[in-house]
């Protein structure tokens with residue numbers, strides 16, 4: 001091991017981000033003599049409302065060597081096949097953004113091009129009918145994807161809903177078992193090295209001092225070290241993402257949990273509905289410029305499907321990202337590195353993405369700026385790509401029933417998104433650039449779902465005879481439905497594989 005190797009890491013914060021970082025570093029270090037300490041403050045608490053995830057989390061769990069059924073049971077989890085959007089394109093409309101692809105490409109030409117051509121020749125069902133995940137979700141079914149690539153089940157892609165507090169607790173158990181030390185206490189100060197500008201140590205309220213070669217700032221929105229101490233800066237995106245408030249409340253489940261998240265648009269807000277095993281998570285995301293806190297609370301509570309299980313919890317945020325996610329020897333993760341509203345359940349993924357990149361560029365005590373700059377550039381790209389996809393949902397609407405929607409529909413969007421929209425409108429073309437998380441199938445789901453149909457098709461579609469393509473489309477359609485009808489219900493699957501312990505009534 002080099003003389004410059006990192007020997008100790010201090011993780012500041014024990015929310016989802018802190019414990020994900022601790023568990024991942026502990027699993028990754030193997031035989032390295034790395035000392036990992038996590039400090040968290042019960043007095044400050046955590047945000048703890050991140051409950052819906054996206055498919056890459058499966059790879060994160062595998063990296064930690066987690067047993068998936070054990071993980072789902074321990075977190076009161078359920079399976080998620082996508083998101084149903086209600087009232088986004090126009091009042092009364094709904095569509096589904098599934099995980100995975102639609103159909104299969106023909107001769108290298110994307111499936112949606114054939115779908116769109118055929119939709120001009122005859123009335124076709126919604127494109128969701130060509131997604132294994134969407135059809136299973138519609139029927140309330142779930143099964144893990146099979147290995148046989150010839151069967152449509154191999155195209156089923158899933159993620160999870162879970163109780164964020166239980167997830168952090170579960171990861172804490174795994175991290176502590178691998179040697180991570182947890183300290184309860186409030187950090188009140190940090191010392192900087194006058195020469196390097198690195199954070200040398202943090203001081204707790206009881207006077208204890210913790211030294212770290214590398215500091216991971218998972219302290220939440222405030223960014224205790226990355227912002228308060230190092231002034232890394234924050235890029236504010238609220239001109240495109242107006243929502244800056246949320247109110248969250250759990251309620252009783254009205255029935256077996258659906259295998260999907262639902263997002264319902266209201267006149268100046270949208271509401272999430274996330275079914276877990278023991279309760280339904282709900283929340284309203286809104287803009288304080290258009291809705292008062294009390295109105296938001298009333299709106300949220302009047303749209304619950306079951307009896308509320310707690311008082312609503314209110315949160316404030318500013319959409320944006322930390323300009324330097326990594327500054328000096330401090331790497332920020334989670335809310336400390338930025339926030340994009342949970343419309344596509346991306347925050348926990350952004351933590352995972354930051355951890356993966358940090359491990360790929362793991363520094364030594366010389367902190368080579370090339371590694372840091374690359375990390376910052378990559379995180380900027382990931383954040384901006386997610387930002388554009390979220391803005392799309394607001395921009396691509398025909399709603400004109402409130403000042404909120406009128407603003408969103410007519411606002412200028414970032415050039416990167418404007419280019420994508422123009423490529424789509426002209427010939428239905430979509431490309432995945434660089435680090436982009438959401439691939440063409442996701443964009444197709446939202447664009448068509450919100451009523452933006454291309455004027456023309458890619459001429460490449462002409463390479464396949466329309467009648468041949470139509471026959472293949474029909475066969476695919478039937479095969480997804482047949483497959484879904486043979487799957488267990490989501491409730492039965494959970495009961496057999498990963499049922500959580502019952503929760504005692506409050």
Ligand SMILES: Cc1cc2nc3c(=O)[nH]c(=O)nc-3n(C[C@H](O)[C@H](O)[C@H](O)COP(=O)(O)OP(=O)(O)OC[C@H]3O[C@@H](n4cnc5c(N)ncnc54)[C@H](O)[C@@H]3O)c2cc1C
Pocket residue numbers: 012013014015016017018039040041042044045046047048049050051052053164185186187188218219220221224246248283315317333334335336342345346347348349
């Ligand atoms: C309304 C809302 C809905 C969300 N929904 C989703 C979702 O569906 N899916 C998703 O992926 N993500 C979602 N998220 C995001 C998700 O909740 C967070 O990304 C995730 O929980 C990470 O939070 P965190 O660990 O960064 O911060 P926090 O949970 O705020 O944790 C901060 C930690 O730092 C500690 N701390 C702070 N200051 C000090 C100090 N001075 N001394 C010691 N310790 C300190 C705190 O005690 C705490 O342990 C949502 C977020 C919000 C706001």
